[in-house]
Amino acid sequence: MGANGSRPRPATSGDAAPTSSEIKRELAEEEKIFQHDVPQDIQRLVNMKGLQDENFNKVIPCELCSMLHDNTRGSYQHFCSAAHKREWFDDMLQKSKAVQDLIQGWQDLNSDFVKEHAGVVGLAMPPFHMLQSKINERKAAQEEMYQNALPSASDHSDLDKLKRGAPLFPEGTPEEVKEFCIQPNYCMTMRLNYLNGLRTAGHLYVFAAHLVGASGLDPKQSIHFGVKKPLRMRSKAAQCFPAELALNDYRHSVDVYRVSIVASSPQQILKMVEILQGFGRDTLDRKEHMKTLGLAHYHENFVVERVKNRFVQPALGGYMDIVANVRINGYVSEVQIHLRNLFELQKDTGIEMAKWFKHYSHAPPQRTNNSAPPSPHGDGGRSGTTKFASGTYKGDLDEIGERHGMGTLFYNTGDRFEGQWVHGVKQGSGSYYYATGDVYKGDFHHDRMHGQGKFTMQSHEFYEGEFSDGRRHGQGQRRTRDGKTVEGTWWRNKRIEVVSM
Numbered sequence: 001m002g003a004n005g006s007r008p009r010p011a012t013s014g015d016a017a018p019t020s021s022e023i024k025r026e027l028a029e030e031e032k033i034f035q036h037d038v039p040q041d042i043q044r045l046v047n048m049k050g051l052q053d054e055n056f057n058k059v060i061p062c063e064l065c066s067m068l069h070d071n072t073r074g075s076y077q078h079f080c081s082a083a084h085k086r087e088w089f090d091d092m093l094q095k096s097k098a099v100q101d102l103i104q105g106w107q108d109l110n111s112d113f114v115k116e117h118a119g120v121v122g123l124a125m126p127p128f129h130m131l132q133s134k135i136n137e138r139k140a141a142q143e144e145m146y147q148n149a150l151p152s153a154s155d156h157s158d159l160d161k162l163k164r165g166a167p168l169f170p171e172g173t174p175e176e177v178k179e180f181c182i183q184p185n186y187c188m189t190m191r192l193n194y195l196n197g198l199r200t201a202g203h204l205y206v207f208a209a210h211l212v213g214a215s216g217l218d219p220k221q222s223i224h225f226g227v228k229k230p231l232r233m234r235s236k237a238a239q240c241f242p243a244e245l246a247l248n249d250y251r252h253s254v255d256v257y258r259v260s261i262v263a264s265s266p267q268q269i270l271k272m273v274e275i276l277q278g279f280g281r282d283t284l285d286r287k288e289h290m291k292t293l294g295l296a297h298y299h300e301n302f303v304v305e306r307v308k309n310r311f312v313q314p315a316l317g318g319y320m321d322i323v324a325n326v327r328i329n330g331y332v333s334e335v336q337i338h339l340r341n342l343f344e345l346q347k348d349t350g351i352e353m354a355k356w357f358k359h360y361s362h363a364p365p366q367r368t369n370n371s372a373p374p375s376p377h378g379d380g381g382r383s384g385t386t387k388f389a390s391g392t393y394k395g396d397l398d399e400i401g402e403r404h405g406m407g408t409l410f411y412n413t414g415d416r417f418e419g420q421w422v423h424g425v426k427q428g429s430g431s432y433y434y435a436t437g438d439v440y441k442g443d444f445h446h447d448r449m450h451g452q453g454k455f456t457m458q459s460h461e462f463y464e465g466e467f468s469d470g471r472r473h474g475q476g477q478r479r480t481r482d483g484k485t486v487e488g489t490w491w492r493n494k495r496i497e498v499v500s501m
Contacts, residue, residue, distance in 0.1 A: 033298060037209045038202045042225060059194040063229050064088040072191050073437050073458050078230040096121045103134055111355040112235040116413060132360045139357050142350070143318030149341045151266060158266035162311040169277055169307040180281065180305040181325045181332050183251040190230060193250045197227075197257040200328040203300045207326060208259040208335060210293035215271040217263065224260040228253075234414060234435075239358075242392050242410035246433060254325050258334035262343050269322060269337055276324050276335070279304040303327040316357040319346060398423060419444065442467065465490070 035043070057070030062080035064087060069080040079085035092113045099105035103126050106114075118125050125131075151159055168177055187193045209219040233253055237245040241252045263269045278289040279302050290296050308323040315321075322337035338346075386393045386401065388409075395407015403409065403421040410416055419430015426444040433439050442453020448470035449455070455472075456462040465476020472490040479485045488495050 033206060033295070037206045037219070039205070039225075042202055042205055056195065057191065059191060059198050060230055061194075061227055063231050066227075066229075070191070072189075078234075092117070093121050096123050099123070102126055103130060106131060106134065106356065107138065107353065111352065111359055112232060115359060116235070128360075135356055135360045138353065139317050142353060143314070145345060146314070146318040146320065146342055149345055151339070151341060158270055159311075161270060162266050162309065165273070165309050165312060167309050167312040169304075169309075170280055170282070177306050178252075181252075181254045181327075183254060183332055184330045185251070187251055187331065189248055190233065190250050190253075193233075193253055193256055196331045197333065200300075200331045200333065201225075201257050203302075203328050204257060204259060204326070204333045204335075206295070206298065206300075207293075207302055207328070208261060210295055211272055211275060211335070212261055214275060214293055215263070215268045217261075217268060222262050224262070226258050226260065228256045228258070238412045238414050242412065242414075245414045245435070246410050246416035254332040255334040258336060260336045260338060260343075262338050262340050264340050266339065269339065272337055273307060273309070273322060276304045276307055276326075279326070281305065301327075301329055305332060315354060317350070317354050319350065319354065396421070463490075 058068045060069055060072065060078065061067070062069055062084055063078050064084040065080065067080045071077050071079060076082045076085040079088065092110060095109060096114070096117075099108060102109075102114075102123065114123065117123075168174065170177065170180075183193060183196075187196050205223070205225060208223050212219045212222050233250070233256060234245070237250060237253060241249075244250075244252060261272070263272070275289070275292060278292070279286065281303060283289065286302070287296070290298065290302075304324055304326050306325045310323065311320045320339065320342060324335040324337070325332050326335055382397050383395060383405075384397060386397065386403075391409055391411040391413075393403055393407055393409045395403065396405025397407075398404035402424040404423055405421060406419070407421055408416065408418045414435030416433040417426060417430060418433075419426065420428030422428070425447045427446065428444060429442065430444050431439065431441045432449075437458030438456065440449055440453055440455045442449065443451025445451065449467040450469060451467060452465070453467050454462060454464040455467075459481055461479060461481050463472055463476055463478045465472065466474025468474065471493045473492055474490060475488075476490055477485055477487040478495075486495070488497075490496070
């Protein structure tokens, strides 16, 4: 295997086996292409010592500085250091405090941060419908802005072809085609997703560079390389796939490594879409398509799993582009193709606005239940899947739609609770799984840990014993990280010495 992670393909049954000298010559040609096309900063990333080792950990970009680290758990997960987490949070905090009225200042804030930390930072959330009305006003104005920025009449015929094209390739429902893109099992966790994406990042850039070149564009002027940050990756997983996130499953994250291609005309976009579709799943012989890209001697396996044409059905807020998911040696990345007129308007502000539009595109939070037979636990209620503001619930419900009986709540934050409910609150026995890896199993009362239980931290330390009102309180034992066990009496989370009088 070469420095860029390349490997020779086995000969097909109809081919004569290549000689060792032919293999060496073709690998040298591939290495030459890689070295010529891929920018030095990306080459340094994919050539890092240890990248081919499954135990190599430093692959997650810091939320603040993008430096790669291995902090997937603990108090400063997703950041390279505690200092950088504090700096990032303080910046977000100051921006939040500067906004006195969210109805007027929502557009200045990070939507993911507000959604998760509004209560912590003391940001008063207005009624859903009031904020939604303001966001919809901005959405309508942005839709008009993008429509006005479309090319002049000279490009209208090609633009019309884009707008009349298939909204999705290959044919199928969006849900069916989305499942084609799922990552392999060896990309299950966030770390493994980043690790395997990093291994193929160079080949993604090579593919994009030759796609651009075949369309008459200069790769150095037209390609932007990007990596999704971990907090956004988790937030999107929580919103779209809460059940999978609760199991630490990130295989639906297929846009972590991506390239953005900026085209000057609709004609160039049409050309690139045609080439991409030639790499679809149903293409048996890819040699001719590789030749079209000038990659006849490149031995990586490229499969285009999905192409979304958002000129046919624009994104929320009216933005139009092409989004393709390309599987490279098993790992799925994203190729975005933009029209320059629209891309220059979008910038970072448009991307952040799109997140707000998505959060507030639905009806106000309400309980909507699937029809189901009467529940054996729910006092005449039903079982079903219900969406609440806090997350998605699957289980028993009472007659007015409250969680009641046995059920599981998948929180938007990535936490999960499985157990007993009484009219909307945790009551009885259950298990609470935190997104950080901590777990509590035991008794609950009025939504809090109360009674007998065991709290196990991701570091394997644990406390087992009595809880009261959400805190260690009463008799219990604690095992420390070094394996020592301490028994005694706890008072409001603190171990105390009981003195006999």
